[in-house]
Amino acid sequence: MNSYRAEYIWIDGQQPTAKLRCKAKVVPMGEEPPVWGFDGSSTEQAPGFNSDCVLNPVFVCPDPIRGGDNKLVMCEVLLTDMTPHPSNTRAACAEVAEKYAAFEMWFGIEQEYTLFQGPRPLGWPPYGFPAPQGGYYCGVGADEVFGRELVERHLDACMKIGLSISGINAEVMPAQWEFQIGPVGTLQVSDQLWVARWLLYRLGEDLGISATLDPKPVRGDWNGAGAHCNFSTKYMREDYDACVAAAEALGTKADLHIANYGHRIEERLTGQHETLSYKEFRYGVSDRGASVRIPWQVARDRKGYIEDRRPNANSDPYVVTRLVVDTVCGAASAK
16 A cells, blocks of 8 residues: 555544544655644634634554554644644643653553443443442452453553553442553653554443443442652652652642642542542542542552652643642742
Protein backbone atom coordinates (compact mmCIF):
# COMPACT_ATOMS: atom_id res chain seq x y z
CA MET A 1 0.00 0.00 0.00
CA ASN A 2 1.14 3.54 -0.73
CA SER A 3 -0.82 5.06 2.15
CA TYR A 4 -1.86 4.38 5.75
CA ARG A 5 -4.77 5.29 8.02
CA ALA A 6 -4.25 7.80 10.81
CA GLU A 7 -6.92 7.84 13.52
CA TYR A 8 -7.04 11.38 14.90
CA ILE A 9 -8.18 11.55 18.53
CA TRP A 10 -9.09 14.69 20.44
CA ILE A 11 -10.92 15.97 23.51
CA ASP A 12 -14.15 17.82 22.83
CA GLY A 13 -15.69 20.83 24.58
CA GLN A 14 -18.54 19.10 26.36
CA GLN A 15 -19.16 20.30 29.92
CA PRO A 16 -18.84 19.45 32.73
CA THR A 17 -16.94 16.35 31.53
CA ALA A 18 -15.30 16.30 28.12
CA LYS A 19 -15.53 13.32 25.77
CA LEU A 20 -13.13 11.81 23.27
CA ARG A 21 -13.78 12.18 19.55
CA CYS A 22 -12.03 10.56 16.59
CA LYS A 23 -11.93 10.34 12.82
CA ALA A 24 -9.60 8.75 10.28
CA LYS A 25 -7.45 10.31 7.57
CA VAL A 26 -5.64 8.48 4.77
CA VAL A 27 -2.03 9.71 4.71
CA PRO A 28 0.59 9.00 1.99
CA MET A 29 3.23 6.52 3.09
CA GLY A 30 6.38 8.21 4.31
CA GLU A 31 4.57 11.34 5.52
CA GLU A 32 3.81 12.19 9.14
CA PRO A 33 0.18 12.87 10.12
CA PRO A 34 -0.38 16.52 9.24
CA VAL A 35 -2.25 19.26 11.04
CA TRP A 36 -5.93 18.68 10.25
CA GLY A 37 -9.32 20.10 11.20
CA PHE A 38 -12.90 19.35 12.18
CA ASP A 39 -16.34 20.89 12.64
CA GLY A 40 -16.30 22.36 16.13
CA SER A 41 -20.01 23.19 16.02
CA SER A 42 -20.71 19.47 16.46
CA THR A 43 -18.38 19.04 19.45
CA GLU A 44 -19.33 22.03 21.64
CA GLN A 45 -16.17 23.85 20.49
CA ALA A 46 -17.40 26.42 17.98
CA PRO A 47 -20.55 28.16 16.72
CA GLY A 48 -21.99 27.14 13.37
CA PHE A 49 -21.12 30.45 11.70
CA ASN A 50 -17.41 30.02 12.54
CA SER A 51 -17.05 26.29 13.07
CA ASP A 52 -13.52 25.35 11.93
CA CYS A 53 -11.15 24.01 14.59
CA VAL A 54 -7.61 22.72 14.18
CA LEU A 55 -6.20 19.31 15.16
CA ASN A 56 -2.51 19.56 16.06
CA PRO A 57 -0.79 16.17 16.58
CA VAL A 58 1.04 15.89 19.92
CA PHE A 59 1.50 12.13 20.37
CA VAL A 60 1.65 9.53 17.60
CA CYS A 61 1.85 5.76 18.08
CA PRO A 62 1.06 2.59 16.13
CA ASP A 63 -2.59 1.58 15.78
CA PRO A 64 -2.90 -1.85 17.47
CA ILE A 65 -6.41 -2.43 16.10
CA ARG A 66 -5.81 -1.83 12.39
CA GLY A 67 -2.18 -2.96 12.61
CA GLY A 68 0.34 -2.54 9.82
CA ASP A 69 1.62 0.97 9.27
CA ASN A 70 -1.54 2.59 10.59
CA LYS A 71 -1.30 5.10 13.45
CA LEU A 72 -3.16 6.67 16.35
CA VAL A 73 -2.74 10.43 16.53
CA MET A 74 -3.52 12.18 19.82
CA CYS A 75 -4.18 15.85 19.14
CA GLU A 76 -4.63 19.13 20.93
CA VAL A 77 -7.29 21.51 19.63
CA LEU A 78 -6.27 24.94 18.31
CA LEU A 79 -8.15 27.90 16.93
CA THR A 80 -7.57 28.76 13.29
CA ASP A 81 -5.00 31.38 14.32
CA MET A 82 -3.03 28.41 15.79
CA THR A 83 -3.48 29.50 19.40
CA PRO A 84 -4.88 27.06 21.99
CA HIS A 85 -8.64 26.56 21.93
CA PRO A 86 -10.34 27.42 25.26
CA SER A 87 -11.08 23.70 25.72
CA ASN A 88 -7.38 22.83 25.26
CA THR A 89 -6.20 21.92 28.77
CA ARG A 90 -2.93 20.49 27.47
CA ALA A 91 -1.52 23.91 26.59
CA ALA A 92 -1.66 25.17 30.18
CA CYS A 93 -0.22 21.88 31.41
CA ALA A 94 2.70 22.22 28.99
CA GLU A 95 3.46 25.73 30.26
CA VAL A 96 3.60 24.62 33.89
CA ALA A 97 5.61 21.50 33.04
CA GLU A 98 8.18 23.66 31.24
CA LYS A 99 8.28 26.23 34.06
CA TYR A 100 9.18 23.56 36.61
CA ALA A 101 11.16 21.24 34.32
CA ALA A 102 14.12 21.30 36.72
CA PHE A 103 12.04 19.32 39.25
CA GLU A 104 11.91 16.33 36.84
CA MET A 105 8.36 15.32 37.75
CA TRP A 106 7.28 11.70 37.36
CA PHE A 107 3.65 10.63 37.39
CA GLY A 108 1.79 7.35 37.61
CA ILE A 109 -2.01 7.43 37.32
CA GLU A 110 -4.28 4.57 38.40
CA GLN A 111 -7.30 4.69 36.08
CA GLU A 112 -10.37 2.97 37.51
CA TYR A 113 -13.38 2.30 35.29
CA THR A 114 -16.59 0.24 35.26
CA LEU A 115 -17.79 -2.05 32.47
CA PHE A 116 -21.44 -1.95 31.44
CA GLN A 117 -23.52 -4.04 29.07
CA GLY A 118 -26.75 -2.21 28.46
CA PRO A 119 -28.08 -0.38 31.51
CA ARG A 120 -26.36 -2.56 34.13
CA PRO A 121 -22.77 -3.28 35.12
CA LEU A 122 -21.36 -6.26 33.25
CA GLY A 123 -22.16 -9.56 34.96
CA TRP A 124 -24.67 -8.13 37.41
CA PRO A 125 -27.97 -10.03 37.75
CA PRO A 126 -30.88 -8.63 35.70
CA TYR A 127 -32.77 -7.92 38.92
CA GLY A 128 -31.32 -6.95 42.28
CA PHE A 129 -27.64 -6.85 43.11
CA PRO A 130 -24.65 -9.19 43.31
CA ALA A 131 -23.16 -10.27 46.63
CA PRO A 132 -21.71 -7.35 48.65
CA GLN A 133 -18.32 -6.08 47.58
CA GLY A 134 -15.21 -7.41 49.23
CA GLY A 135 -14.41 -10.64 47.41
CA TYR A 136 -14.04 -9.13 43.97
CA TYR A 137 -10.84 -7.14 44.43
CA CYS A 138 -8.04 -8.86 42.48
CA GLY A 139 -10.44 -11.77 42.17
CA VAL A 140 -10.43 -14.79 39.89
CA GLY A 141 -13.25 -16.99 38.65
CA ALA A 142 -16.34 -16.46 36.53
CA ASP A 143 -18.51 -15.88 39.60
CA GLU A 144 -16.41 -12.92 40.78
CA VAL A 145 -14.72 -11.37 37.73
CA PHE A 146 -16.54 -9.94 34.72
CA GLY A 147 -15.00 -8.51 31.56
CA ARG A 148 -11.52 -10.01 31.66
CA GLU A 149 -11.49 -10.62 27.90
CA LEU A 150 -11.78 -6.89 27.21
CA VAL A 151 -9.33 -6.01 29.99
CA GLU A 152 -6.68 -8.37 28.60
CA ARG A 153 -7.22 -7.14 25.04
CA HIS A 154 -6.75 -3.60 26.29
CA LEU A 155 -3.55 -4.47 28.14
CA ASP A 156 -2.17 -6.26 25.06
CA ALA A 157 -2.99 -3.27 22.84
CA CYS A 158 -1.35 -0.76 25.19
CA MET A 159 1.79 -2.89 25.50
CA LYS A 160 1.95 -3.52 21.76
CA ILE A 161 2.16 0.19 20.92
CA GLY A 162 4.58 1.09 23.69
CA LEU A 163 2.35 2.89 26.16
CA SER A 164 3.84 3.00 29.66
CA ILE A 165 1.15 0.76 31.11
CA SER A 166 2.39 -0.88 34.29
CA GLY A 167 -0.44 -3.16 35.38
CA ILE A 168 -4.12 -4.10 35.65
CA ASN A 169 -6.36 -5.48 38.38
CA ALA A 170 -9.98 -6.16 39.19
CA GLU A 171 -11.34 -3.62 41.65
CA VAL A 172 -13.55 -3.75 44.75
CA MET A 173 -16.90 -3.52 42.95
CA PRO A 174 -17.78 -6.29 40.46
CA ALA A 175 -17.27 -5.15 36.83
CA GLN A 176 -14.88 -2.45 38.02
CA TRP A 177 -11.25 -2.57 36.88
CA GLU A 178 -8.09 -0.51 36.95
CA PHE A 179 -5.04 0.04 34.77
CA GLN A 180 -1.99 2.13 35.55
CA ILE A 181 0.02 4.43 33.29
CA GLY A 182 3.50 5.50 34.42
CA PRO A 183 5.89 6.42 35.81
CA VAL A 184 6.57 8.97 33.08
CA GLY A 185 6.71 12.74 32.74
CA THR A 186 3.87 15.22 33.11
CA LEU A 187 2.72 15.51 29.49
CA GLN A 188 3.58 11.91 28.69
CA VAL A 189 1.33 10.43 31.37
CA SER A 190 -1.56 12.62 30.28
CA ASP A 191 -1.16 11.99 26.53
CA GLN A 192 -0.84 8.27 27.08
CA LEU A 193 -3.76 8.07 29.51
CA TRP A 194 -6.09 9.69 26.99
CA VAL A 195 -4.94 7.25 24.29
CA ALA A 196 -5.40 4.32 26.69
CA ARG A 197 -8.92 5.52 27.48
CA TRP A 198 -9.71 5.72 23.77
CA LEU A 199 -8.41 2.19 23.22
CA LEU A 200 -10.60 0.90 26.05
CA TYR A 201 -13.72 2.44 24.51
CA ARG A 202 -12.83 1.31 20.98
CA LEU A 203 -12.03 -2.29 21.94
CA GLY A 204 -15.24 -2.43 23.94
CA GLU A 205 -17.18 -1.74 20.73
CA ASP A 206 -16.10 -5.12 19.34
CA LEU A 207 -17.50 -6.95 22.39
CA GLY A 208 -20.64 -4.91 22.91
CA ILE A 209 -19.28 -3.60 26.24
CA SER A 210 -19.07 0.04 27.27
CA ALA A 211 -16.58 1.42 29.77
CA THR A 212 -17.54 4.35 31.94
CA LEU A 213 -15.40 6.69 34.01
CA ASP A 214 -18.41 7.68 36.10
CA PRO A 215 -17.07 8.42 39.60
CA LYS A 216 -20.10 6.77 41.25
CA PRO A 217 -21.61 4.43 38.68
CA VAL A 218 -23.83 2.61 41.20
CA ARG A 219 -25.46 4.36 44.14
CA GLY A 220 -25.37 2.77 47.56
CA ASP A 221 -22.76 0.67 49.35
CA TRP A 222 -20.42 0.34 46.37
CA ASN A 223 -17.03 1.89 45.74
CA GLY A 224 -16.74 4.84 43.41
CA ALA A 225 -14.11 5.10 40.67
CA GLY A 226 -11.03 7.27 40.93
CA ALA A 227 -7.79 8.10 39.14
CA HIS A 228 -5.28 8.15 41.97
CA CYS A 229 -2.30 10.31 41.06
CA ASN A 230 1.13 9.11 42.19
CA PHE A 231 3.96 11.56 41.69
CA SER A 232 7.47 12.55 42.68
CA THR A 233 10.05 15.24 42.05
CA LYS A 234 13.74 14.45 41.86
CA TYR A 235 14.01 15.86 45.38
CA MET A 236 11.30 13.52 46.68
CA ARG A 237 13.14 10.59 45.14
CA GLU A 238 16.17 11.60 47.22
CA ASP A 239 14.73 12.85 50.50
CA TYR A 240 11.70 12.00 52.68
CA ASP A 241 11.29 15.57 53.94
CA ALA A 242 10.48 16.62 50.37
CA CYS A 243 7.72 13.98 50.27
CA VAL A 244 6.15 15.35 53.45
CA ALA A 245 6.52 18.92 52.17
CA ALA A 246 4.70 17.94 48.95
CA ALA A 247 1.81 16.45 50.92
CA GLU A 248 1.57 19.56 53.07
CA ALA A 249 1.66 21.81 50.00
CA LEU A 250 -1.34 20.00 48.52
CA GLY A 251 -3.25 20.78 51.70
CA THR A 252 -2.73 24.52 51.24
CA LYS A 253 -4.77 24.48 48.01
CA ALA A 254 -7.17 21.65 48.79
CA ASP A 255 -10.30 23.49 47.61
CA LEU A 256 -8.73 24.43 44.27
CA HIS A 257 -7.77 20.83 43.59
CA ILE A 258 -11.15 19.42 44.63
CA ALA A 259 -12.91 21.88 42.32
CA ASN A 260 -10.86 20.60 39.36
CA TYR A 261 -10.53 16.89 40.11
CA GLY A 262 -13.65 15.76 38.27
CA HIS A 263 -17.39 16.42 38.16
CA ARG A 264 -19.52 14.94 40.98
CA ILE A 265 -16.49 14.40 43.21
CA GLU A 266 -18.70 14.95 46.25
CA GLU A 267 -20.55 11.71 45.41
CA ARG A 268 -17.33 9.71 45.63
CA LEU A 269 -15.34 11.45 48.38
CA THR A 270 -17.87 10.88 51.14
CA GLY A 271 -15.68 9.60 53.97
CA GLN A 272 -16.69 6.01 53.18
CA HIS A 273 -15.34 3.38 50.78
CA GLU A 274 -11.66 4.21 51.35
CA THR A 275 -12.10 7.96 50.94
CA LEU A 276 -11.92 11.09 53.07
CA SER A 277 -14.71 13.64 52.66
CA TYR A 278 -14.06 16.22 49.96
CA LYS A 279 -14.58 18.86 52.67
CA GLU A 280 -11.51 17.70 54.59
CA PHE A 281 -7.80 17.20 53.96
CA ARG A 282 -5.42 14.77 55.62
CA TYR A 283 -2.27 12.92 54.68
CA GLY A 284 -0.80 9.86 56.32
CA VAL A 285 1.47 6.86 55.94
CA SER A 286 -0.25 3.81 54.45
CA ASP A 287 -3.64 5.52 54.96
CA ARG A 288 -6.10 4.78 52.16
CA GLY A 289 -8.71 6.81 53.96
CA ALA A 290 -6.62 9.97 53.63
CA SER A 291 -6.60 12.59 50.89
CA VAL A 292 -2.92 11.88 50.26
CA ARG A 293 -1.18 8.61 51.10
CA ILE A 294 2.51 8.21 51.77
CA PRO A 295 3.27 4.54 50.95
CA TRP A 296 4.79 2.55 53.81
CA GLN A 297 7.92 1.74 51.83
CA VAL A 298 8.51 5.44 51.20
CA ALA A 299 8.39 6.11 54.94
CA ARG A 300 10.77 3.18 55.46
CA ASP A 301 13.21 4.14 52.70
CA ARG A 302 12.99 7.85 53.58
CA LYS A 303 12.49 8.80 49.92
CA GLY A 304 10.15 8.10 47.00
CA TYR A 305 6.71 9.39 46.00
CA ILE A 306 3.23 10.13 47.33
CA GLU A 307 -0.31 9.37 46.13
CA ASP A 308 -3.05 11.96 45.74
CA ARG A 309 -6.17 9.80 46.13
CA ARG A 310 -8.70 12.53 45.38
CA PRO A 311 -8.97 12.75 41.55
CA ASN A 312 -12.07 11.18 40.03
CA ALA A 313 -11.96 8.56 37.30
CA ASN A 314 -13.48 11.20 34.99
CA SER A 315 -10.85 13.82 35.77
CA ASP A 316 -8.75 15.40 33.04
CA PRO A 317 -5.12 14.28 33.57
CA TYR A 318 -3.83 17.48 31.95
CA VAL A 319 -5.65 19.47 34.64
CA VAL A 320 -4.71 17.17 37.52
CA THR A 321 -1.00 17.02 36.68
CA ARG A 322 -0.84 20.77 36.04
CA LEU A 323 -2.31 21.51 39.45
CA VAL A 324 -0.02 19.04 41.22
CA VAL A 325 3.09 20.43 39.52
CA ASP A 326 2.09 24.03 40.13
CA THR A 327 1.17 23.50 43.79
CA VAL A 328 4.05 21.22 44.81
CA CYS A 329 6.85 22.77 42.79
CA GLY A 330 5.57 26.27 43.39
CA ALA A 331 5.70 25.74 47.16
CA ALA A 332 9.17 24.21 46.96
CA SER A 333 10.45 27.10 44.84
CA ALA A 334 9.13 29.65 47.32
CA LYS A 335 11.26 28.28 50.15
